[in-house]
Amino acid sequence: MSRPVSAKFVISGGFGAGKTTYVTSVSEIKPLRTEGEMTSKGIGVDDGTKVPGKTTTTVAMDFGRLTIDESLVVYLFGTPGQDRFGFMWDDLSEGALGAIVLVDTRRLDECYPALDYFEAKGIPFVMALNQFQGADEHDIEEVRYALNIDSAVPMIHCDARKTDSVRNVMVRLCHHVLSRISEQAAESKDSSGSDAEEVDSDDAVPQPAG
Amino acid sequence: MEPDTDDASAAENRLIRPYMVTRGRTAASHLSVEMLVVAKRQDAGDLADEARRIFNACPKPVAIAELAARIDLPLGITRVLVADLVDSNYLKTFDTAASDDADIVRRILHALEK
Ligand SMILES: Nc1nc2c(ncn2[C@@H]2O[C@H](COP(=O)(O)OP(=O)(O)OP(=O)(O)O)[C@@H](O)[C@H]2O)c(=O)[nH]1
Ligand SMILES: [Mg+2]
Numbered sequence: 001m002s003r004p005v006s007a008k009f010v011i012s013g014g015f016g017a018g019k020t021t022y023v024t025s026v027s028e029i030k031p032l033r034t035e036g037e038m039t040s041k042g043i044g045v046d047d048g049t050k051v052p053g054k055t056t057t058t059v060a061m062d063f064g065r066l067t068i069d070e071s072l073v074v075y076l077f078g079t080p081g082q083d084r085f086g087f088m089w090d091d092l093s094e095g096a097l098g099a100i101v102l103v104d105t106r107r108l109d110e111c112y113p114a115l116d117y118f119e120a121k122g123i124p125f126v127m128a129l130n131q132f133q134g135a136d137e138h139d140i141e142e143v144r145y146a147l148n149i150d151s152a153v154p155m156i157h158c159d160a161r162k163t164d165s166v167r168n169v170m171v172r173l174c175h176h177v178l179s180r181i182s183e184q185a186a187e188s189k190d191s192s193g194s195d196a197e198e199v200d201s202d203d204a205v206p207q208p209a210g
Numbered sequence: 211m212e213p214d215t216d217d218a219s220a221a222e223n224r225l226i227r228p229y230m231v232t233r234g235r236t237a238a239s240h241l242s243v244e245m246l247v248v249a250k251r252q253d254a255g256d257l258a259d260e261a262r263r264i265f266n267a268c269p270k271p272v273a274i275a276e277l278a279a280r281i282d283l284p285l286g287i288t289r290v291l292v293a294d295l296v297d298s299n300y301l302k303t304f305d306t307a308a309s310d311d312a313d314i315v316r317r318i319l320h321a322l323e324k
Contacts (some may be wrong), residue, residue: 003305005304007311007314037285037286058284063243066321069316073271075273097314169224169321170322174318181312185310
């Protein structure tokens with residue numbers, strides 16, 4: 001067996017937006033839960049000195065797993081809703097291939113912290129509108145306008161309870177990540193100037209027949 | 211762990227110290243949650259307590275977060291212990307995918323579209 005490699009995605013969104021449900025739908029195992037510590041040291045906020053002694057808060061995060069092939073396994077981490085300071089978010093997002101921002105259409109603006117976060121970190125993400133029962137039908141373009149989301153950010157409907165729907169979101173995310181990777185590769189090639197090596201010059205040379 | 215002088219950090223270090231066996235080279239903070247680890251040898255030798263539980267829980271490659279969940283230890287402590295066990299040659303780690311690895315993303319896409 002070749003050396004195994006692991007990769008991860010992050011599932012984020014406001015309180016009760018369906019993160020755990022989403023992870024459950026895509027994971028091959030019953031979602032697992034672990035506790036991360038959130039010390040004031042890790043948070044890095046300036047009012048840490050005002051706290052008498054050191055408080056350690058634990059946040060539970062749940063995650064699932066998806067085995068891709070014999071040497072690649074993908075983990076999906078839901079960001080803990082209670083961790084407003086984002087310490088745990090850094091931990092989960094560092095090195096992530098991409099992220100999903102789940103939007104509860106009844107509470108649109110709750111997704112802002114997640115949007116801001118992934119944008120600031122340069123992590124490619126898609127937005128999945130989780131249509132809860134009793135919520136008004138939301139047109140994608142309406143939501144895009146209301147939240148002022150760039151047209152480059154994919155936005156799709158989703159039902160976090162349905163495996164097909166959730167896998168469809170993952171597929172969209174992968175396509176988005178791939179186009180981001182090739183954009184970035186093109187950008188760095190542009191900026192590296194004309195002395196950069198000719199790529200695949202072999203391919204450009206017609207092969208002699210016979 | 212940085213050496214710290216203030217009281218609060220000293221208190222924190224007292225809490226963590228029982229888990230720090232060797233204070234080795236592998237910094238716990240470099241071990242990402244999805245990083246796979248596996249046992250490098252057959253038996254747990256004289257490992258004690260949590261270190262032994264960790265060792266025994268990874269006969270096959272498993273992510274650090276999954277390991278923590280399976281043996282019901284907080285993530286931070288699991289990381290410190292895994293770092294120790296890597297330094298003392300009980301465990302080894304595997305690479306995680308770079309976030310710009312298009313080939314990895316294509317493999318995932320392929321699996322999802324099946
Ligand atoms: N109708 C409908 N209900 C959903 C959907 N997704 C989740 N729910 C329900 O909404 C509730 C909250 O979902 P969770 O998955 O626990 O949400 P969460 O984001 O993990 O919540 P926190 O971790 O507490 O922030 C549950 O009762 C789910 O069954 C959906 O797509 N449609
Ligand atoms: Mg949840």
